[in-house]
Amino acid sequence: EPEVTQTPSHQVTQMGQEVILRCVPISNHLYFYWYRQILGQKVEFLVSFYNNEISEKSEIFDDQFSVERPDGSNFTLKIRSTKLEDSAMYFCASRVTENTEAFFGQGTRLTVV
Amino acid sequence: KQEVTQIPAALSVPEGENLVLNCSFTDSAIYNLQWFRQDPGKGLTSLLLIQSSQREQTSGRLNASLDKSSGRSTLYIAASQPGDSATYLCAVTPRSGGYQKVTFGTGTKLQVIP
Numbered sequence: 560e561p562e563v564t565q566t567p568s569h570q571v572t573q574m575g576q577e578v579i580l581r582c583v584p585i586s587n588h589l590y591f592y593w594y595r596q597i598l599g600q601k602v603e604f605l606v607s608f609y610n611n612e613i614s615e616k617s618e619i620f621d622d623q624f625s626v627e628r629p630d631g632s633n634f635t636l637k638i639r640s641t642k643l644e645d646s647a648m649y650f651c652a653s654r655v656t657e658n659t660e661a662f663f664g665q666g667t668r669l670t671v672v
Numbered sequence: 673k674q675e676v677t678q679i680p681a682a683l684s685v686p687e688g689e690n691l692v693l694n695c696s697f698t699d700s701a702i703y704n705l706q707w708f709r710q711d712p713g714k715g716l717t718s719l720l721l722i723q724s725s726q727r728e729q730t731s732g733r734l735n736a737s738l739d740k741s742s743g744r745s746t747l748y749i750a751a752s753q754p755g756d757s758a759t760y761l762c763a764v765t766p767r768s769g770g771y772q773k774v775t776f777g778t779g780t781k782l783q784v785i786p
Contacts, residue, residue, distance in 0.1 A: 592773060602716070602761065602776040615773060650716060652774065658703035658723070658765065661774050665715035 561585045565651050565664035572641055572671055580636045580667045582651030591634045592652040592661070593626065595619070602650065608634065641671045674699045674766045676777035684783040685752055693747040693780045695762035700740050703765040706774070707736050707747050710759045719760075720747070724767075752784045 564583040572578050584591050593605040606616040606626055613626065625637045634653075638645055651664045675698045685691050695705070707719045720729045720736040722745070728737040735748040745762055762777045 594774075594776075601778055602763075604773045604775065607773050648713075648715075660704070660718060660721045661706065661763075661765070662718065663708075663716040668713070 561662075563651055563653055563662050563664035565649075565667050567667060568665065569668045570670070572669070574643060574671055575640050578638050578641055578669065580638075580649050580651075580669070582634045582636075582664055583632055584634055584651065584653030585662055586632070588653035588655050588662075590654045590657060591626075591628070593636045594650040594652065594663075595647040596650065596666075597644075597647045605636075605649075638669075641669075643671050645669060646671045674764060674775045676762060676764055676775055678760075678762060678777040678780050680780060681778065682781040682783075684785060686785050687752060687754060689752050689784075690748065690750050691752055691782070693749070693760050693762075693782070695745040695747070695777050697743045697745075697764050697775075697777075699766055700743050701767040702740065703767055705736075705738055705745050705762060705764045707734075707745075708761040708763060710761060710779070712759075716761070749782075752782075754784045754786045757782055757784050 566581045591608040594602050596602045604617050606620045607614045623639045627635050648666045648668050650666045652661045654661045677696050679694045704723045706721050708716045722729045722738040733750040738745045759779045759781045761779045763774045
């Protein structure tokens, strides 16, 4: 069964460093998303991506964040200068169209020290 | 703005019991509703998807219902097992607004006691 793949599963970084979280969505999907979940809290929407551009972003997704689809398969989330409060589980998701099932990856746990 | 609420926040039941988890959402204009399972520190596993035109979906011991007009969904788990212990999340995809981002509920943490 096709699945969304995220790497790495866990990343530890020092405050102020840049990190790139990677995702490989399901191949025929057209809508891509990033979500985050701070420990013990709700899963929160960060950004959606469609037709090679950001289609919507939340207030969390400030100038420190960026997304890219550098080739036909990868979808990345970059945090330019990490802060302690960026520590969270980050989930990538994809779907074929807006009314179909959203498939989520297993997440990347980011720890900022 | 779509708000999704789940009650109860936590639930503890003895093994073998049937149980119901509740989800409510404020805007009935949705494409679909999904139920997810999340084990501690782990990812999101999709359990069931109900399209807005459907009333229920079943998978094994799980049955999810949807009453769009009242903004409610329930997840029924039959004959609960200790392996069912996890946090259960419901999530809706709204029709209105942006590119149909999934909006998650607050979750119900289930513990099934052997």
